[in-house]
Amino acid sequence: MPTIDVKELSLTFTTRDGPVHALSNINLSVQAGDFVSLIGPSGCGKTTLLRAIADLEQATSGSLLVNGVSPEEARLQRAYGYVFQAASLYPWRTIAKNIALPLEIMGIGRAEQQKRIKENLALVDLADFGKKYPWQLSGGMQQRASIARALAVEPNLLLMDEPFGALDEIVRDHLNEQLLSLWAKTNKTVVFVTHSIPEAVYLSTHIVVMSPRPGRIHEIITSDLPKDRPLNIRETPEFLALANRVREGLRAGHSEDVPV
Amino acid sequence: MTGWREGKIFPILLVLATITVFWYVMAVVMNTPWQKDVYERAGTTDVSQTQFIKDTWSQERPVLPSPHQVAQEVWATTVEKKITSKRSLIYHAKITLSSSMLGFAMGTVLGILLAIAIVYNQALNKSLMPWIIASQTIPVLAIAPMIIVVLNAIGVQGLLPKAFISMYLSFFPIAVGMVKGLNSPETHHLDLMYTYSASASQSFWKLRLPSSLPYLFTSMKIAVAISLVGAIVAELPAGAVAGLGARLLAGSYYGQTIQIWSALVVASILAALLVTLIDLLGRFVNHRMGLSHG
Numbered sequence: 001m002p003t004i005d006v007k008e009l010s011l012t013f014t015t016r017d018g019p020v021h022a023l024s025n026i027n028l029s030v031q032a033g034d035f036v037s038l039i040g041p042s043g044c045g046k047t048t049l050l051r052a053i054a055d056l057e058q059a060t061s062g063s064l065l066v067n068g069v070s071p072e073e074a075r076l077q078r079a080y081g082y083v084f085q086a087a088s089l090y091p092w093r094t095i096a097k098n099i100a101l102p103l104e105i106m107g108i109g110r111a112e113q114q115k116r117i118k119e120n121l122a123l124v125d126l127a128d129f130g131k132k133y134p135w136q137l138s139g140g141m142q143q144r145a146s147i148a149r150a151l152a153v154e155p156n157l158l159l160m161d162e163p164f165g166a167l168d169e170i171v172r173d174h175l176n177e178q179l180l181s182l183w184a185k186t187n188k189t190v191v192f193v194t195h196s197i198p199e200a201v202y203l204s205t206h207i208v209v210m211s212p213r214p215g216r217i218h219e220i221i222t223s224d225l226p227k228d229r230p231l232n233i234r235e236t237p238e239f240l241a242l243a244n245r246v247r248e249g250l251r252a253g254h255s256e257d258v259p260v
Numbered sequence: 261m262t263g264w265r266e267g268k269i270f271p272i273l274l275v276l277a278t279i280t281v282f283w284y285v286m287a288v289v290m291n292t293p294w295q296k297d298v299y300e301r302a303g304t305t306d307v308s309q310t311q312f313i314k315d316t317w318s319q320e321r322p323v324l325p326s327p328h329q330v331a332q333e334v335w336a337t338t339v340e341k342k343i344t345s346k347r348s349l350i351y352h353a354k355i356t357l358s359s360s361m362l363g364f365a366m367g368t369v370l371g372i373l374l375a376i377a378i379v380y381n382q383a384l385n386k387s388l389m390p391w392i393i394a395s396q397t398i399p400v401l402a403i404a405p406m407i408i409v410v411l412n413a414i415g416v417q418g419l420l421p422k423a424f425i426s427m428y429l430s431f432f433p434i435a436v437g438m439v440k441g442l443n444s445p446e447t448h449h450l451d452l453m454y455t456y457s458a459s460a461s462q463s464f465w466k467l468r469l470p471s472s473l474p475y476l477f478t479s480m481k482i483a484v485a486i487s488l489v490g491a492i493v494a495e496l497p498a499g500a501v502a503g504l505g506a507r508l509l510a511g512s513y514y515g516q517t518i519q520i521w522s523a524l525v526v527a528s529i530l531a532a533l534l535v536t537l538i539d540l541l542g543r544f545v546n547h548r549m550g551l552s553h554g
Contacts, residue, residue, distance in 0.1 A: 054455055075457055082455045084448045092470045092549035101466065105456045133550040153456075 001068050003157055003189045004030035004053060009062035011048060021214030022048045026062070028208065028217065032156070035183055035190045037200035038208045039246065041254065045215020046193045046208075047161055053191065054082050054159050066157070078106060080157040081150025085165050087142035089134040089149075096121070096130035099149045106153070120148040123182060140171040144178070151186070160192045164199070176202055177231055184227065197250075198234060201225075201243045209246060211253025218253035221245055283327050284317070290324040291316040325518045333522040346502070349526045355503040357530065359419045360491035363426020364484050370427060371434025371479070378435070379442040379468070380460070396432050400425065400490060405497035422503075426490035430483035437479030441472025470549060477542030484534045492527060504530075 011023040023045045030036050038046035051057040052064060055071035066074035074080060089098045096117050103113045121127050124144040134142055143163055150158060164172045176199060183190055183203075194200050200207050207221040223242060225233065233239050295316050299307060307315075317326040325333075334349065341348035374392065377384050404425050411421040445467050453463045495505025504527050511519035 056451055056454065075455060078457065080455070082452070084452070086446075086448055088446075088448045088452050090449070090467070090470070102456045104466070105453075105458045105462050135550055 002029045002065075003032045003034070003067060004028065004191065005063075005065040005068075006049075006053075007063045009049075009052070009059050009064055011045070011052060011057060012060045022057075023052070023059075024214035024216045026215075026217055028220070030189060030191060030206075032189050033187055034206055035192065035204050036206045036208060037192045037194055037204040038210060039194055039197065039200045040210030040215075040218075040250065041195065041212055043212040043215070044210040044253075045212070046210050048215065049210075050159050050161055050191060050193050054080060078102075078153050079155055080159050081153050081155045083143075083146055083150050083158065083160040083163045085162045087134070087139070087146040089142055089145060091134055093133075094130065095126065095132055095134065095137070095145045098134070098145060099130075099152050102149065102153050116152045116154070120152045121145075123151065123185075124148045125178070138171075140167050140175060143167065143175065147179070147182075151182075151188075156189060158188045158190045160190065162193050162195070165194070165196075172196075172199070173231060179203065180229060197243050197246050201239060201246060202229065202231075202234060207242075207246055209249035209253060211250075219249045221249065280327055283324075287322065287324045287326040288313055288316045291319055291322045294319065294323065321515050322517055325521050329518050330521045330525055333518045334525055337522060338526070349504075349507070349522065352502055352504050352507050352523070353526055353530055356488070356491045356495065356505065356527075359422035359494070359503075360426045360488045362419060363423035363428075363490060364430050364487035366423060367427040367430030367483055367487060368434050368480065371431040371483070372438050372476070374431065374435040375438030375442055376464075378439050392432065392435055395428070400429060400493055401497075403428070404490075404494050408494065408497060422491050422494040425494040426487035429490040430487040433479040433482040433486070434476070437475045438472055441475025442468045444475065445471045473549065474542070474546055477538060477545065480542070481535050481538045484538050485531045488527065488531050488534065 006026050006028040009023060009026040010021070013020045013022055026049060028036075028049075038049060040046050048057055052059055053066060053071060055075040064071055067077075067079050069077070089095070090101065093101065099117045099120060100113050103116060108116075117130060118127075121130055124147055126141060126144055126148065129137060129141065129145070134145070137145065147160075147163070164175050167175065180203060190203075192200075192203060201223065205223055207223065208217055209219045209221065210216065211218045221242070225238060225242065295312065298315075299305070316322070318329070319325075322329070337347060337349040341350075343350045343354070345351060374388065378388055379385075407424055407428070408421045411417075411424065449467060449471075450463070453467055458466070491503070492505040492508070495503040496509055504523050507523040508520055511517070511523065
């Protein structure tokens with residue numbers, strides 16, 4: 001059973017200016033343990049697709065199954081962890097208390113909460129920062145804390161919406177590396193929205209190239225890079241060739257754009 | 261060296277000095293007719309300019325008492341009188357303060373409850389808000405006697421009727437501020453709660469209420485000042501014998517302008533202290549919650 005199974009999914013927003021076809025005829029299957037990136041220009045519906053998987057948006061037609069059940073059921077089972085572009089930490093809670101938030105909501109006991117806070121802070125290299133408040137941390141550290149919070153729920157699926165989009169390139173490289181090792185350690189399924197080609201190629205097992213108006217999948221590229229990827233793999237010919245394919249896919253997707 | 265002009269103290273003192281000078285000038289202007297009358301009756305003719313000004317500043321029942329007359333009266337009726345004395349302004353201030361604090365507390369609770377009802381119920385949002393706004397368009401001077409008479413008829417007397425008028429005024433800024441505050445969480449913070457499948461009460465206690473606290477304290481600063489006004493106004497039609505409002509009323513019956521002004525000064529000092537207190541409390545809470553760091 002695929003972790004995510006999307007069949008002929010369409011999603012239309014009704015706005016004052018008429019309907020907007022955010023997603024049109026999407027077919028996508030994500031297997032357990034995959035790292036799938038959704039890449040495309042603004043307005044291609046990559047975030048909308050991620051939000052539909054998370055039950056934050058409702059599909060207009062077609063079918064969408066997460067862990068074999070509807071997105072709503074998956075959400076109620078807390079089957080996924082969602083990481084937003086902003087770290088979305090609550091400023092009045094310490095980092096540890098922020099990670100405890102979903103656990104409190106789930107009604108998990110104190111001892112178990114403490115255990116998971118400790119484990120997940122260590123996992124994102126923030127072991128000594130549990131007692132700090134979000135404003136005392138850098139942007140990169142805040143985003144790591146928000147990843148720890150998503151992992152604390154112990155979901156098998158991680159949905160990430162441009163989590164490193166607002167960070168500078170050096171921090172971003174570092175976090176990409178950490179995310180890969182995290183993924184290798186935890187064996188989670190990841191769906192990752194980005195508009196950076198190197199990021200998508202570096203992280204993913206599958207790259208979904210999307211194009212706008214209406215939002216649709218242009219091409220799904222399967223990466224042949226090894227699972228173990230040091231940062232300097234980005235200078236290898238294999239990596240560059242893959243990045244080129246993605247770039248061409250994006251360009252081709254754009255040229256299909258019919259001027260209105 | 262940082263200039264003393266850049267501090268907060270200098271502008272405040274400058275404004276205070278300007279007001280004081282203006283006040284003294286106006287005291288001369290407004291008390292002149294009466295002073296001329298006095299001289300005429302006494303047959304005094306050769307009054308020097310300095311003596312004339314001095315006399316306008318030291319009348320027994322001036323149209324506008326001079327600042328030092330008011331200051332002397334405030335000093336005499338606060339520091340030099342026992343607080344149990346009926347002539348002590350501290351005694352009267354305590355009476356007004358107790359009813360306004362009770363009303364402020366009730367108004368805060370009522371305002372918060374109304375805001376919760378409005379935020380969580382679409383129908384109430386549409387139906388309740390116009391009534392809340394309409395309630396504030398009625399002059400409190402018009403409604404205060406009616407509240408006191410109606411409550412008196414059903415046997416409610418003493419502190420409570422006055423507190424009700426304070427509540428009537430103070431619930432409004434609290435309700436409006438809290439509606440804004442409870443709706444203040446950002447979309448991604450609310451989305452986060454949704455992805456956790458949090459219940460409505462979990463979202464309220466863990467997100468909406470903490471987010472609303474800065475708004476609550478801002479509203480409370482306004483509410484505490486007007487609840488004091490409410491308590492003073494409530495003392496006027498009730499023919500109260502004690503309280504700052506009663507002092508104002510008695511002063512106006514007997515033409516004791518100095519007494520009126522000193523009651524006003526004490527009332528405004530009291531209001532300033534209360535607002536400062538809430539401000540400090542708000543700063544402390546916001547700081548503790550990490551909200552002052554944006």
